[in-house]
Amino acid sequence: MSYLTVNNLTHTYGEGTPSRKVAINDISFSLEKGDVLGVIGHTGSGKSTLVTHLNGLMKPTSGSIILDGKDIWEKPKEIKNIRSKVGLVFQYPEYQLFEETVYKDIAFGPENLGLVGTELDRSVRSAAALMKVQDELLDKSPFELSGGEKRRVAIAGVLAMNPDVVVFDEPTAGLDPIGRETIFSAIADYRKKNNATIIIVSHSMEDIAAVCNKVLVLNGGKVAYFGDTRTVFSNVSGLAEIGLGVPMITSLFEKIKAKHPDLDCSPLTVDEALSFLLSYLGKGGRADA
Amino acid sequence: MLNDITFGQYFVANSLIHRLDPRCKLLYLVYMIVLVFLAQNVVSLASVALLSLTIMLLTRIPIRLYLKSIKVVIPIIIFTAVLNMFYSSAEAAPLVSFWIFKIYSSGLIRAGFMAVRVLLLILLSSVLTYTTTPNDLTDAIERVLSPLKFIGLGRAIHTMSMMMTIALRFIPTLIDETNKIMNAQKARGAELDSGGIVKKVKALLPILIPLLISSVRRAYELAEAMECRCYNGGKGRVRMKQLHMKARDYASFLVISAFLGVIIISNIYVKIGVV
Numbered sequence: 001m002s003y004l005t006v007n008n009l010t011h012t013y014g015e016g017t018p019s020r021k022v023a024i025n026d027i028s029f030s031l032e033k034g035d036v037l038g039v040i041g042h043t044g045s046g047k048s049t050l051v052t053h054l055n056g057l058m059k060p061t062s063g064s065i066i067l068d069g070k071d072i073w074e075k076p077k078e079i080k081n082i083r084s085k086v087g088l089v090f091q092y093p094e095y096q097l098f099e100e101t102v103y104k105d106i107a108f109g110p111e112n113l114g115l116v117g118t119e120l121d122r123s124v125r126s127a128a129a130l131m132k133v134q135d136e137l138l139d140k141s142p143f144e145l146s147g148g149e150k151r152r153v154a155i156a157g158v159l160a161m162n163p164d165v166v167v168f169d170e171p172t173a174g175l176d177p178i179g180r181e182t183i184f185s186a187i188a189d190y191r192k193k194n195n196a197t198i199i200i201v202s203h204s205m206e207d208i209a210a211v212c213n214k215v216l217v218l219n220g221g222k223v224a225y226f227g228d229t230r231t232v233f234s235n236v237s238g239l240a241e242i243g244l245g246v247p248m249i250t251s252l253f254e255k256i257k258a259k260h261p262d263l264d265c266s267p268l269t270v271d272e273a274l275s276f277l278l279s280y281l282g283k284g285g286r287a288d289a
Numbered sequence: 290m291l292n293d294i295t296f297g298q299y300f301v302a303n304s305l306i307h308r309l310d311p312r313c314k315l316l317y318l319v320y321m322i323v324l325v326f327l328a329q330n331v332v333s334l335a336s337v338a339l340l341s342l343t344i345m346l347l348t349r350i351p352i353r354l355y356l357k358s359i360k361v362v363i364p365i366i367i368f369t370a371v372l373n374m375f376y377s378s379a380e381a382a383p384l385v386s387f388w389i390f391k392i393y394s395s396g397l398i399r400a401g402f403m404a405v406r407v408l409l410l411i412l413l414s415s416v417l418t419y420t421t422t423p424n425d426l427t428d429a430i431e432r433v434l435s436p437l438k439f440i441g442l443g444r445a446i447h448t449m450s451m452m453m454t455i456a457l458r459f460i461p462t463l464i465d466e467t468n469k470i471m472n473a474q475k476a477r478g479a480e481l482d483s484g485g486i487v488k489k490v491k492a493l494l495p496i497l498i499p500l501l502i503s504s505v506r507r508a509y510e511l512a513e514a515m516e517c518r519c520y521n522g523g524k525g526r527v528r529m530k531q532l533h534m535k536a537r538d539y540a541s542f543l544v545i546s547a548f549l550g551v552i553i554i555s556n557i558y559v560k561i562g563v564v
Contacts, residue, residue: 052472055476057472057475057476080478080480083475083476083477083478084478087476088473088476090469090472090473090476093473095469095470095473095499095502095503096470096473096474096477096495096499097499098494098495098498098499098502108474108477108479108495109477109478112477112478112479112480113478143502157477158476158477161477161478
């Protein structure tokens with residue numbers, strides 16, 4: 001039994017009006033604990049609609065979401081409990097900061113779950129530490145921080161609720177490479193610590209290839225591909241057909257392979273490509289190769 | 290909940306009313322309002338109502354949407370009607386009387402008239418906003434008010450209409466933004482619709498503060514973008530789209546004026562349900 005299963009999920013906007021639109025259509029996939037799923041697709045392919053279903057902010061028109069063996073809409077009145085199990089970090093989460101201090105803002109989520117006293121303090125501080133939010137920032141106003149710091153505080157605000165599944169919608173949009181690196185390594189740390197299931201929506205194939213073990217490709221509200229990262233990214237032409245790429249290094253190797261058919265490898269990251277090339281050229285481990 | 294706001298919204302359709310000159314539409318709205326209040330008896334009020342209904346049908350916008358715009362103001366209509374019910378002089382025995390309140394038949398008629406008038410007011414204003422893009426509308430307001438420049442208010446008029454344009458333009462953006470922030474705070478376990486009044490007001494803070502901050506940020510960005518495109522107020526500004534009066538604009542004026550005639554004549558001769 002999988003930890004998180006999405007069954008035939010369909011959502012239609014404006015049912016019964018002329019502007020009726022099927023946003024996501026018959027989506028099914030399942031994830032285990034500790035999985036990192038990358039969701040890719042064009043603008044308007046239904047990514048955001050899908051992720052807002054996962055914590056019950058939206059109710060499916062049909063289909064179901066099974067979390068830990070239970071349908072999340074089994075008892076509609078208790079949907080709030082689902083929000084503590086499935087954390088959702090929206091795009092540009094820094095725009096939701098509102099408290100006087102960073103500490104209070106991170107505490108907002110766990111407080112809503114009823115945490116108090118030392119338990120609350122512990123969850124705030126551990127989330128802050130995880131997101132590399134230094135202690136001296138905790139007493140500052142969130143509006144004094146830099147863009148990257150704000151983003152990390154906002155993410156800490158969700159992680160402080162200690163969710164088992166965390167969904168990130170474009171967590172690194174608009175950040176510099178160091179900012180991206182910090183956030184991805186923090187996400188990896190959180191996953192390791194809690195054996196959490198992570199879902200990342202991103203436009204960057206490189207990021208997806210580097211951090212995800214499974215990939216879901218959406219096209220026009222439907223599942224185009226779902227499977228482990230390597231299998232999905234082996235559909236180079238299929239992905240190109242729906243206007244999506246593969247990581248640059250993968251497509252570079254596709255081109256090299258066209259000329260050197262004996263080169264049998266589809267690396268997903270530059271590191272992978274490097275180690276493969278080294279062994280291929282038989283130079284074994286020389287850094288300047 | 291936020292999706293129910295239809296007042297002040299524009300609906301795309303290709304109708305005679307959509308194509309009328311926005312300046313005319315604005316003035317005709319005022320004209321129609323005058324008619325609504327000039328109508329003093331059942332016949333004249335019915336003819337104005339008929340004209341309004343015809344205009345609404347001509348817009349090719351579903352009646353459902355008009356009903357939606359009324360829904361919000363029903364309390365106001367009821368309030369006005371009830372208030373008017375008691376405002377009548379005692380020319381006959383009261384129908385009902387209790388304590389200091391006395392209801393006369395003329396009061397009931399007055400209440401009915403008031404309700405219909407307010408209803409028509411709302412519907413006619415909806416016709417204007419439903420069929421005119423916000424830009425056209427503010428353009429029209431600026432033009433209609435432009436004679437005020439002779440008393441030195443030219444700049445003020447331009448500034449005001451620019452502010453209105455921007456405000457109208459950002460209503461959907463703000464609604465969008467509010468939805469996003471509400472979702473984000475709900476995802477953090479915020480409860481927005483339970484608890485007492487104090488709890489409810491407190492629950493609004495996590496939404497209002499980010500909304501206010503992003504509005505200010507947006508305003509700065511917009512101001513900068515406008516300055517980058519050399520905006521410096523209304524002075525010497527010309528329009529790409531010039532408005533021209535067409536035959537249909539004059540014709541519609543004649544139609545409304547014909548109803549003015551009907552109303553004046555019926556006010557003189559018809560004595561049914563006089564207010």
